[in-house]
Amino acid sequence: MAWLVVLLSAANTLFWYFIWSAYLMFKKGTFSFLLIFLFLACSSEKNTFTNRAFHNLTSHYNAYYLADTKINEVKKEVRNKYKEDYTQILPVFIPIDSATIDSNEEVLENARELASKAIEWHRISKWVDDSYFLLGQIDYLQGNFDDAQNTFKYVNVNAKDNDLRHQTLVALLRLYVDLGEYEKANFTIDYLSKEEEISDANRYELYRTLAYYYESRDDLNGVLGALDKALDYEQDKKEASRINFILAQRYQRSGLDALAFDYYKKALDGNPPYERSFFAQLYAQQVAELNKSKDLKKVRNYYEDLYKDPKNKDLKDVVVYEMALFEEKQGDLDRTLELLHQAAKEPGSNPRQKGYIYQKLAEINLDQFRDYRATKYYLDSALTFIKDTDPVAIQIQEQKEMLDQYVFHVERIEQNDSLMTLAKKSPEEQRLIAETYIKSEEERLLREAAEAQQPQSSSIFDNLLAFNDRGTTSSFYFDNSLVMQQGAIDFRRNWGTRPLQDNWRRSAVSFQDANPTIAAPSETDSVSVEEDNPLNQLPDIDELLGQIPSSPERLQALDLELEESYFELGKLLFFELKEEEQSITNLETVVREYPESSKKPEAYYLLYLAQKDLGGNYEQYSARLNREFPDSRFTFSVNNPHAASGNLAYLKSSEEYAKAYDAYYGGNYSQSKSIIRGALESYPLTRNTERLMLLDIMNTGKTESKANYRAELENYIANSQDSALVDLARNMLYPLLSEEELASLNPQKDTQSDSTAVNPDESTEQNVDIDLSESPYKVNNSQTHIFVLAMEPSQAETAERLLGDLENFHAKNFSNARLRTGNMNMSRENAIYIISPFTSADQAKKYYEIFVKEFKSENLPQEIINSSFFISIENFQTLNKSKNLDEYRAFFKSAY
Structure with missing residues (x-):
């Protein structure tokens, strides 16, 4: 902002210079000449030095400046009102x-008017193109994407200032990503990659926009690099903090705890x-220590301290949630x-x-109880707190579609079956059942009141204990919710539901004043007694009895609904x-x-x-x-279980398979499952x-838990007759197995190398000495190091057992190292x-020496093992930017 202060000061000085000159000219009788001079300078028709200077000054520090300020105010308000969700990867x-x-429409329209004036009134100033860029920004904020796109393209073609062109191209790139127009985005990226002398500010926005581009395409590595x-x-340390947090979250999700x-x-x-x-701080402790700690008391004390810290009063739900995840592990x-x-x-702030x-x-x-009804209602509750547009909400909605159908049919079966059973009983039996139900509801309300009356402990863990009579309930009637609840129920049993009025016990109420002594609550009252009365939750006995069907038509309709629900539930199961x-x-x-039933043939099938x-x-x-x-x-x-290949059913099912396959790879897993079900x-x-x-099953792996995914794969492998598909299913299953299960499936091979083994000291790579002082990498033996095994993506796909073999190798040679x-x-x-992680280069070196001599994995060439290396965290960040593995390997051989 220092430069702005200087320029404004200069403008102020020039203004007073004109005033002083006018005063002197007035004294000398030349004031009229000055007025003519200023009039001519105001003209936008003549493109002289004086005219340009005047219009540049007034355009920049008047219309353009005010419009830009208003736009930035709106952007700032958008940032301030946005609630960051740190439990998810930040966008x-x-x-x-x-x-x-x-809500800021008037502000933006005012900014549009000012930017337009900067263009119309100061056509010869150098701020015209910048003002057009402001108009494009306003259209972008207001969602007028076609207008914004046209404006940005106009500025890119006509602007003479390279900084402004680059700024506009970056804005255009973000717009293309918003619209999903990736071909245009790719062209813009390619164009910008060939541009020279891009300013630091524009480079910052460019790399952020590139990260946004890769984020929209689920390219983890692209996001990290950008x-x-x-x-x-x-230049803004707070923004740098946010970017570092995003990088940490993404590395943590990838299992790279040391980097996180x-x-x-x-x-x-x-x-x-x-x-x-x-x-x-919470997540740093998790990746560094908590998940690996054997001292459970230390971990629990850590969470207890967080819970008690007054600064975390609005984050208590997060602390208890993280503790729950720890106890689950x-x-x-x-x-x-x-x-x-x-x-x-x-309480919580999010x-x-x-x-x-x-x-x-x-x-x-x-996963644990297979309780589909509870799952559905918990997901319903989750959606009341998560916006419909959130990706998590979309995922929950897809998962809930099936559960909604399940619960609908289960509850309809329960309800219709109960009503039809009641319909067969006598009126006296029906009334007795209804009264018993109302009494059970009264007892439930009493239990809830008793629970509400229990004293609350200040400790997170004591709160989870059952009420143990510490402290006493209040003896004052209106402070004791349990006593009030019991009194209200007793009153209702004896006298029924009565309005608030005097002499309510008299049988001849008609002789009393029709108007109650105590006025009923008005609409303006902040609290309604009737609304707060828990007895309003109790059903009326006549209302209950009225639900029992009595006509043959009503009974037949309920029976048809039962038939449909039993069948649909069977298919769903x-x-x-x-x-x-259960099916x-x-x-x-x-x-x-x-x-x-017309559904009987399909039911048999x-x-x-x-x-x-x-x-x-x-x-x-x-x-x-x-x-x-x-x-x-x-x-x-x-x-005909093995119908000929040319039959119509096979051809039709092949078409459906192609549709389902396309939906799966398009990320439309719910649609894919629906197509598959219809085809089957x-x-x-x-x-x-x-x-x-x-x-x-592959769709299940994308939408449901790992436990469900694994169970379906195991069932498929056990029952399928197609050996090729069974092998494919086994490959999908391996990453879900534990270390012991993998070992039982594929016993550890003899790791002693034979005479044909490649000696790691005789690697095909040349030992090239380099000048370490000129290398972008620095030796820091005391810093945390990581070990890297690099290969082509195709080799990673063929090395199917690599992760399992690494876990076995660690269990055998580094069982106490807690390697990840x-x-x-x-x-x-x-x-x-x-x-x-390796806490130092020496530890990493010991691992490296054992690894290249002893590690073996099916389909993993020895040359990949020999080309492995270890690297400090700081150097890895440099490597991740350059992507030049050969350069680092040369440094590695010279330094280590």
């Missing part, structure tokens, strides 16, 4: 909130907001659930955190939830209770498939189909069936596996 750019833009470059040009720790520490620099500091499921329920009740808590509860209920036994139960209900999967008596359903429905397409499918129902038991089922393995694509040419 490169803060999203533009349309509500904030709409953000690393952006840091070289960032380094960036979390950097994120603490630059006086960041307290919440970012809190999460940076210790295998204490009961403790995990208690802490998650506690976290849902704790509503989305509550959504993630409920999402975790849903995940546990699904078989195809979507892979619950064959059989529901489908057998259909064929037993509804012998004339699904029972045939389910029993076959379970190894049961599936032939009985084949016989029933042939006896009862000889002309059904389901009977044909059972009788319409064209069952073709030669495509097993291909469709494996593709369905992660992998990433450094570039299109190189995929790398990273083993970390």
